Amino acid sequence: MQAVDAKALPALQTVELSSFHKRLRIWGEKIIEALILICGLSAIILVLGIFIFVFKEAWPFLLSRFSWREFLTSPEWYPDSATKVRYGALALFAGTASITIGSMVVALPVGLGTAIYISEFCSPRFKEIAKIVIEILAAIPSVVWGFVAIMILNPLIIKLFDVPIGLNILNASVILALMAIPVIVSIGEDALRAVPDAYREAAEALGATRLETTFRVVVPAAKNGLFAALLLGMGRAIGETMAVLMATGHSIHMPTSVFDSVRTLTATIAAELGEAPKGGEHYQALFTIGLFLFAISFIVNLTADFMVRGFRRKI
Amino acid sequence: MFGLTTHLQNKRRKERRVSFLLGCLTLCLVLPIAFIVGVLLFKGLPAICWEFLAADPIRGMTAGGIFPAIIGTIYLVLLSLLFCVPIGVIAAVYLSEYAADNWFTRAINLAIVNLAGVPSIVHALFGLGAFVLFLKFGTSLLAASATLAVMNLPVVITATRESLEAVPRQFREACWNLGATRWQAIRYVVLPNSLPGILTGVIFAVSRAAGETAPILFTGAVFYKAELPQSILDQCMALSMHLFTLSTQVVGVPEAFPYGTALVLVGIVFAVNTLSIALRFYFRTHRKW
Amino acid sequence: MENQTKKIEISDLTARYATQVVLKNITMDIYKKEIFAIIGPASAGKSTLLKCINRMSDFIRNISVSGSIKLDGQDTRSEDGSSLRRRVGMVSPLPVGLPMTVWDNVAFAPRMAGVRDKRKLNEIVEDCLRNAALWDEVKDRLGTLATRLSGGQQQRLTIARSLSLRPEVLCLDEFSIAIDPVTTMRIEEVLERLKVNMTIILVTNIVQQARRLAERTAMMLDGQLIEVGYTSELFYGGAKDPRTKEYIEGRFG
Incomplete structure (x- = not known):
């Protein structure tokens, strides 16, 4: 069996960041997470958007001229x-x-x-x-x-x-x-x-x-x-x-x-x-x-x- | 004993027959592809020459080439990727890495499924209403590629998500255990290792964007435009649109022209797809774990 | 061994997955620079306890934790989770080499913590690999993919990796489950040396391992802490609870 290395680990010296950097990191993480959430919502936004925009253009017609009876039963x-x-x-x-x-x-x-x-x-x-x-x-x-x-x-x-x-x-x-x-x-x-x-x-x-x-x-x-x-x-x-x-x-x-x-x-x-x-x-x-x-x-x-x-x- | 054997033999024979029948059905799918590609090659290849690829259409599109259409398609595809890849990839990151298992995530999933199923002409209506009119992009390269991007978003999200989820959870846990934040684990371990899958999805989106016609019909593509688009607010030609025009709207086009255009379009789409398939095979044999 | 300072103070810790209670009112202290073993049969809540200590529990869905854990007298919740995990290292039961080179694996955590200096990183890598008794085997192939190493090597790599931030506390969760006895022995020697500098919490289902290494041992069963005591007493007839006695003698579990 190989002898274990004799060199012991040096005394604790945790890699410490300044509190400013630490806070920067935590905030950076939060901003990234917010951005990710927004993109995650994109699909919902777009589906709603499609409905709203198509509906918006169709709305005046639906109000005035449209009749279910004509639309669905007349072939003309x-x-x-x-x-x-x-x-x-x-x-x-x-x-x-x-x-x-x-x-x-x-x-x-x-x-x-x-x-x-x-x-x-x-x-x-x-x-x-x-x-x-x-x-x-x-x-x-x-x-x-x-x-x-x-x-x-x-x-x-x-x-x-x-x-x-x-x-x-x-x-x-x-x-x-x-x-x-x-x-x-x-x-x-x-x-x-x-x-x-x-x-x-x-x-x-x-x-x-x-x-x-x-x-x-x-x-x-x-x-x-x-x-x-x-x-x-x-x-x-x-x-x-x-x-x-x-x-x-x-x-x-x-x-x-x-x-x-x-x-x-x-x-x-x-x-x-x-x-x-x-x-x-x-x-x-x-x-x-x-x-x-x-x-x-x-x-x-x-x-x-x-x-x-x-x-x-x-x- | 004897009766049982023949019974079994009958069963086996029946099984083979059904299997053969189903196999034939499957082979049926190869035939149309082979036939279509064959005809396109046979009739379109004579049209393909340097002039056809590199010249503008002239004399009411009955002569010349398809150069502006090729360039227009390339612009459209690249610009739409610029929109849908970042948003799609990040949305997939959200769904695979952050989203909790609740009604909200289910709503997003439903939205993706629906977005993927919306008819392309409805996408065109949306593009017209939202990008052309509401955001005042006008009928332009920008509006058309934004519409294409909306259409391809579910493709990118789904492909990216699948490849993110293929990265084993232990890798993420190992990173967290080492004091990496969620985002660091994603950025330095999960994303690099799912890049192949993302790439495949993106390439697939390319091939879809290149072939689509309906969404760009009223948002930015035009029948004929001699000069190349100078800015993203210009209109442009596109291969798919050009093929539609040549085969339905213009009279007196030599037969080889639409065939040649179709061949170029199919050629581009197939080349891109082949690249995607090849990449997938390459990465499958070069996995890191 | 007496009058030692407390490193970790766990008080009244209770954890539930959905409705199932996995940790029930755990209260115990872990001292500075000792090897502290937690023994008990499978699903006694040992791993969950470790996950609560370094707050990996944050990543588990449907878990709810109450009670408190203090590190150096400060509640672990007062700190950002990832900063806490930089101080409390963890080695998981199954070796996980991250899909990057051996060097990158060990340098990963310092880099994420903000160390950029390449020379310093080199130093850390060599140091940690030596301390995990892996240096001699991999020093010529620091550039190979960690996932190509053998299971035993990957487990030592995992230990080397968790040393890279010089954690104050090192948790090991049944580290010997996937490796051979020789490698286990070697890692045990490593641990003996490491405790000079850090507190080590060792979850194990091998009673003998606890006997060999630990100063003190805790016995857990069904999410409850049965008893804590000096290994020397617990294992040599000093167990107060009959269940501990039976478990140590190998009569159940």
């Missing part, structure tokens, strides 16, 4: 008609709803299937690659998706289904599905991963195959999280602007088939805000649509968050 959106201005947003709601549902029909099976596959079945190596692919898919800008809708999908749909216009619900649904899938996969996978391995081991110890374990034990245990994934995917579809602006074909009417062109709430704002005179009624009406979008996204996100949290707490 003629904000700059010379004879009779009408603000019925039903067709816009229908447009948003139709492509949201359409995209979910595609994205839900693919997204959840992929989430289940990469969480339960595939090898770690493949999982790594799949996650990168999903990340790349999520990274493609929405304007590029819109471009793809116009330049690639549009002629394809015209040729395949022999319809006059390829910019329609089908087109937008496919594009939106591709945009929503990464969201569904990553949140769905999180939810599945949060199911403790003990569940899987217990099921397998009872003789269940991997398949039975997955669909009878893991998926039911993760169902709240998977539902949240669906909700957030939907949120993405509802809120998407550029891609749907370019892919839906820009026509305001109640859709009757998947080959109909429509217009969504988001696309209407994007398309008309540039022309609407600032502070005018039309301008305020567009902010009112924005207010509705904000409310929808708020509800969707709160619900999804609640589902995820509720789910985590239970396990």
